[in-house]
Amino acid sequence: MLFSELLKDVPTILETRGDTGVEIASLVTNSRDEAQNGLFFCIRGMRFDAHAFAPQAVENGCVALVVEDFVDVPVAQARVENVRSAMAYIASAFYGHPERSLRMLGVCGTKGKTTTSFLLKAILEAAGYKTGLIGTTGNLIGDKHLPSNMTTPDPVDLHRCLRQMADEGVTAVSMEVSAHAVDMHRLDGVPFEAACFTNLSQDHLDYFYTMENYFQTKKRFFLEGAVKNAALNADDEYSERIQKEIRIPYITYGISANADVFARDIEISETGVSFSILLRGLENVTIRMRLTGMFNVYNALAAASLAMILGIDKAAIKAGLESVKAVPGRVEMLDTNTPYRVILDYAHSPDALENVLSTVRAFTRNRLIVLVGCGGDRDHAKRPIMGEIVGRLADFSILTSDNPRTEDPNVILRSIELGMKRTKGRYVVIENRREAIRYALEMGREGDVIILAGKGNETYQDIMGVKRPFDEKVVVRELLAQMRG
Numbered sequence: 304m305l306f307s308e309l310l311k312d313v314p315t316i317l318e319t320r321g322d323t324g325v326e327i328a329s330l331v332t333n334s335r336d337e338a339q340n341g342l343f344f345c346i347r348g349m350r351f352d353a354h355a356f357a358p359q360a361v362e363n364g365c366v367a368l369v370v371e372d373f374v375d376v377p378v379a380q381a382r383v384e385n386v387r388s389a390m391a392y393i394a395s396a397f398y399g400h401p402e403r404s405l406r407m408l409g410v411c412g413t414k415g416k417t418t419t420s421f422l423l424k425a426i427l428e429a430a431g432y433k434t435g436l437i438g439t440t441g442n443l444i445g446d447k448h449l450p451s452n453m454t455t456p457d458p459v460d461l462h463r464c465l466r467q468m469a470d471e472g473v474t475a476v477s478m479e480v481s482a483h484a485v486d487m488h489r490l491d492g493v494p495f496e497a498a499c500f501t502n503l504s505q506d507h508l509d510y511f512y513t514m515e516n517y518f519q520t521k522k523r524f525f526l527e528g529a530v531k532n533a534a535l536n537a538d539d540e541y542s543e544r545i546q547k548e549i550r551i552p553y554i555t556y557g558i559s560a561n562a563d564v565f566a567r568d569i570e571i572s573e574t575g576v577s578f579s580i581l582l583r584g585l586e587n588v589t590i591r592m593r594l595t596g597m598f599n600v601y602n603a604l605a606a607a608s609l610a611m612i613l614g615i616d617k618a619a620i621k622a623g624l625e626s627v628k629a630v631p632g633r634v635e636m637l638d639t640n641t642p643y644r645v646i647l648d649y650a651h652s653p654d655a656l657e658n659v660l661s662t663v664r665a666f667t668r669n670r671l672i673v674l675v676g677c678g679g680d681r682d683h684a685k686r687p688i689m690g691e692i693v694g695r696l697a698d699f700s701i702l703t704s705d706n707p708r709t710e711d712p713n714v715i716l717r718s719i720e721l722g723m724k725r726t727k728g729r730y731v732v733i734e735n736r737r738e739a740i741r742y743a744l745e746m747g748r749e750g751d752v753i754i755l756a757g758k759g760n761e762t763y764q765d766i767m768g769v770k771r772p773f774d775e776k777v778v779v780r781e782l783l784a785q786m787r788g
Contacts, residue, residue: 306367306379312392321379325366330397330459334360339494341365353594379649391491394458401465402493408609411524415602416479421630422606423477426623427591430615431674434467438630440760444471452518477732482520497612499534499605503541504654508682534608537562556604564599573666579608588617593628596662634760643747649759653688660696669750673697674743676757680711690722700730703739705757706765741782
């Protein structure tokens with residue numbers, strides 16, 4: 304495709320140099336990649352400025368650049384206000400605007416994005432749609448997994464994925480929308496037929512610095528034209544602020560607030576949750592889900608609200624919600640054949656951790672044993688808060704490594720321990736996560752519940768920039784086999 308054609312939809316081209324009629328065969332974000340007739344994006348990041356790597360990209364086959372400042376290399380260049388935003392529009396054009404043939408549905412919020420997107424996917428499939436899913440646990444076409452490495456992929460990966468989905472007959476996409484993706488313009492130009500706001504709680508302050516910045520970024524997703532219809536959690540205090548400024552049709556959902564879609568007669572057990580949904584314009588629908596916890600009632604309401612916006616009937620909503628047996632790494636009960644239960648959960652923020660522990664505490668017959676850590680190079684402020692939560696709610700806690708990344712894991716652990724010491728909670732510190740899991744399994748007794756918190760369905764540990772294989776389902780299975788001799 305010609306460089307000039309790719310630039311047509313970019314709204315902020317300031318100036319071009321060189322022959323924009325050059326043919327582009329690939330989109331490149333890594334200057335080290337071999338790319339014949341490539342187009343290289345000179346992105347300014349937090350650690351590196353890719354303008355400095357433009358000569359290397361040209362040596363490796365790139366014949367054009369998208370820049371914010373012209374670079375002294377003899378290839379065509381387009382200077383734009385924001386390279387990240389331009390990349391989103393260019394990637395869409397390069398892959399033939401796949402998003403235009405799909406019903407795009409977004410799930411935005413701190414907690415619940417993954418589960419809500421899975422529930423929505425199930426409802427869509429019950430309604431007869433061939434459905435794609437994009438999110439933290441990976442990308443799916445039906446049950447087929449596609450490669451992915453972040454909640455919301457960068458524009459090149461995103462539009463490549465959407466192209467594959469469209470080519471394979473997908474008609475609707477259930478997609479997690481992270482605040483990082485909004486801030487980094489990964490979704491610029493993508494129209495969402497509907498999107499929901501689940502909630503806002505402390506997370507990612509290493510990047511956004513303040514809760515207000517974090518909120519404003521999420522709010523922008525609903526206010527700047529990408530979303531055509533919205534569903535807002537009426538029980539979350541931040542929704543009211545969105546409602547005051549939103550200029551698109553929206554409905555609300557909730558439990559305690561006066562909402563358009565609400566749940567009542569809620570009963571929670573260790574095997575699931577049952578409740579009645581009152582859908583505006585539809586009669587009462589009784590739901591018996593196999594996912595447990597009050598937070599999953601909210602997730603179900605969010606998914607049902609989006610389905611309502613699409614005009615999906617109550618039978619498909621009920622069938623979809625009741626069909627989901629588990630969501631990877633979200634209060635996922637492992638098949639261990641032990642007298643105690645082992646639960647995997649992704650909870651890596653204070654609010655998520657408290658919700659999961661409170662839910663599981665309700666059906667724990669003996670001790671609640673919790674293994675927890677915090678990621679390195681991320682929000683430092685939440686570490687002692689999470690330590691205080693687990694110290695208060697668990698009978699015994701094991702502090703261990705999560706993904707330390709480039710930080711000293713023992714520094715992270717000492718920070719979690721500060722919060723733990725504010726409580727009377729009993730605990731031990733075992734930095735090695737595999738050994739920490741062994742310790743938890745060895746102390747398990749009849750009626751105990753062991754929660755492995757923080758990593759969920761991740762299959763690696765990030766240590767000093769190296770992602771080492773670490774799938775907790777596999778680790779638990781291996782350790783139990785060793786313990787049984």
